[in-house]
Amino acid sequence: MVETLKPPGCGERDAQLGTTRDAGPVEEEWRKKARSQEGLITRRQLRAAGVRAQAVAHRIATDRWQAHSPTVIATFTGALDEAQRLWLGVLHGGEGALVAGLHAAELGGLANWHRDEVVVLVPSGLRVPTPLDGYRFLRTTRDLGSLRSTELTPPCCRPIVAVLLWASEQDNIRTTRGVLAAVVQQRLTTADQLLRVLDGLGRLRHSAEMRRTLTEIAGGAQSVAELDVRRMCRQHGLAQPTRQVKRYDGDGRVRFTDCEWRLADGRVLVLEVDGAFHMEAQQWEDDLARQRALSGPDRVIVRCTARELRDGPTRLARDLRRLGVPRAA
Incomplete structure (x- = not known):
């Protein structure tokens, strides 16, 4: 395999992902995959592109790449930005995993409800990923394909679905009511649309309270x-x-x-x-x-x-x- 990376210590992601003069077809394949994932790539994806484990270990040892989890590699040095943190979560979660919770809602435009913890939904057929600081991985029997947004990246729940699922998990009912009021007040959706989606999600914790709250919001209350x-x-x-x-x-x-x-x-x-x-x-x-x-x-x-x-x-x-x-x- 052709080794054509920039010298060790280069912290510029674009420079390390850019096409080089000597890059062969194998290397170009993993570059395209990493570029589509904000510079992150899994060991499985590297193997599929023909990159040997020894080459991966060498690049990590020489500070060209970083291992952010047992399965996910960053093909650059330096801290992850917010988009890269989300990609790390779904790649570590496995095939079909989706960003959920308030991070998915933020991708849809929700403001002033940021949380540091990234919630990732994992198909029930997969093993629970190894723990990762700053992430919570939840296995679910729901059809994640039907919940996935067709417009947002990285792979994530539709924002309305993400809000309702997150709201249903809260112990403080005022938090549940507050986030529902916020998405309507910020004109990201309507109370009627939230009620329709809620009905389609089946049994959820706090569903009765959420219906009462959304009915009141539909009547004019905005906060x-x-x-x-x-x-x-x-x-x-x-x-x-x-x-x-x-x-x-x-x-x-x-x-x-x-x-x-x-x-x-x-x-x-x-x-x-x-x-x-x-x-x-x-x-x-x-x-x-x-x-x-x-x-x-x-x-x-x-x-x-x-x-x-x-x-x-x-x-x-x-x-x-x-x-x-x-x-x-």
């Missing part, structure tokens, strides 16, 4: 806080608020309020729900300025935290009733 407000009102007999109302502040800028109720005296009560990031000093000052700009003789603005809404809804509902929020019809 976990809005879902919590709706639930609080239903449990304590309060009228459901109008959500995300478009308002103009004192400077003429467009604002959207979280929840509003029309009171009996004609005034409007506004409830703003603050998440954890609202506790930061700059955000807190911005919120105070926003409240002043939205306030007026006919508008009362009150605030609560997301934690209070989650853990103390009875007290909040009592305060809202005292302020004049009407009871449900």
Whole structure:
């Protein structure tokens, strides 16, 4: 076999994968395969391309290649980027393995839900791969071919499927509800589409709660806080608020309020729900300025935290009733 790699110590992936003047057909075959997989290749793929085990060991020993798992080789030096980490997971997982979880959802556009751990689905007919730091390999009897995205690389679940499967695994039901609200709020799909896919997946943990959540989202709630407000009102007999109302502040800028109720005296009560990031000093000052700009003789603005809404809804509902929020019809 022709050895035509760059000198040891070269850390540029493109240079090591590029065609060389003396490259023969055997070497060009593995180069094409590695290039299609972000520079990663399995030992089995190398053998199929005619690369001998001794040649692989030599390139690793001379710091031209790296062994990132017992089965997967990087044909370059240096750290893996995010795309290469995903390729490492599916190649180590074996034939038919798919990136799942929130990494598959990120490939589909989901933002602000990143997790370091990469989840990989493995066909039940394969052995469970050897453990790999930063990865979780799950064997499944599901038909992974039917779950695979036809548009995204590396091989991964369709983002909607990945979100539903990940949501079903969570112990904290608020996390389950939060990710479902996020994919709809970010306009990656609709609640109705999620419900249809959920029905097609069969039995899943938390499926009943996910259906309730998606039904509420389809009715207009776009975030976990809005879902919590709706639930609080239903449990304590309060009228459901109008959500995300478009308002103009004192400077003429467009604002959207979280929840509003029309009171009996004609005034409007506004409830703003603050998440954890609202506790930061700059955000807190911005919120105070926003409240002043939205306030007026006919508008009362009150605030609560997301934690209070989650853990103390009875007290909040009592305060809202005292302020004049009407009871449900």
